[in-house]
Amino acid sequence: MCILREHLHRILLLARIAEYPSNSMLVSGIDTLTDIYAMMQNESHCYLFTAKLVISFLPCHISFGKRVLEVLRNFDNDELSFALILMLEACVNLKSQMRRDQPYLFRHVRPDLNVKKIITDSEENYANEFDIIIQNYNMSDSDSDSSSDSNSDSDSEDALHINAEMFNEWYQELAPPRERQLERLTNELNIRLCEACLYPYNGQECDCWLDELGESYFSK
Numbered sequence: 001m002c003i004l005r006e007h008l009h010r011i012l013l014l015a016r017i018a019e020y021p022s023n024s025m026l027v028s029g030i031d032t033l034t035d036i037y038a039m040m041q042n043e044s045h046c047y048l049f050t051a052k053l054v055i056s057f058l059p060c061h062i063s064f065g066k067r068v069l070e071v072l073r074n075f076d077n078d079e080l081s082f083a084l085i086l087m088l089e090a091c092v093n094l095k096s097q098m099r100r101d102q103p104y105l106f107r108h109v110r111p112d113l114n115v116k117k118i119i120t121d122s123e124e125n126y127a128n129e130f131d132i133i134i135q136n137y138n139m140s141d142s143d144s145d146s147s148s149d150s151n152s153d154s155d156s157e158d159a160l161h162i163n164a165e166m167f168n169e170w171y172q173e174l175a176p177p178r179e180r181q182l183e184r185l186t187n188e189l190n191i192r193l194c195e196a197c198l199y200p201y202n203g204q205e206c207d208c209w210l211d212e213l214g215e216s217y218f219s220k
Helices: 003-017 025-039 043-057 063-074 076-100 129-152 154-175 178-188 208-218
Strands: none
Touching: 003 025, 003 043, 003 076, 025 043, 025 129, 043 076, 063 076
16 A cells, blocks of 8 residues: 555655755655655554545545646646656555445545645645644554553564554444445435445436546546
């Protein structure tokens, strides 16, 4: 899942080569996001942070096409533009994979509206837009840091193991089995979900195939 970090590193390098200001949203923003990845101490944090970035770049079905058009409109450096579009394509693939593996994940991961500024307001001065995200991960990592300072490596391993168990219990509560969720939606709330994209629709045929057509067009 941290493959998104590699795309961000390449974009950051190309932005510096293109002489974007160091205090710009593009450079400072991506630099901050890669620093947050560096803070990750377990796979669960990496998975959830990647999901947050993916849903922030692509919050809805038509976001991919919009982001690509914004890249082409806002960036005149071909290599940098291509790297940004490749990153967006990776987000599309990650989003599809996460929906397949954890179909209810994006109902509990909220987008950060500042993330899209990396593309839409790339030259604006970075104003610590990601401070809240940093604080959240600093708080989650401080528990494991304090346990490592206590006595031994075995203590920190036990703490990470407990954190992983707590995460699994928390996630299972948020994302019960697919069958139970579908049963509640259809029987209690009278909501139907598209079997392909798992989004609700109003009784008519879901139009998610239009998004797939758009994504395949831009990936050519």
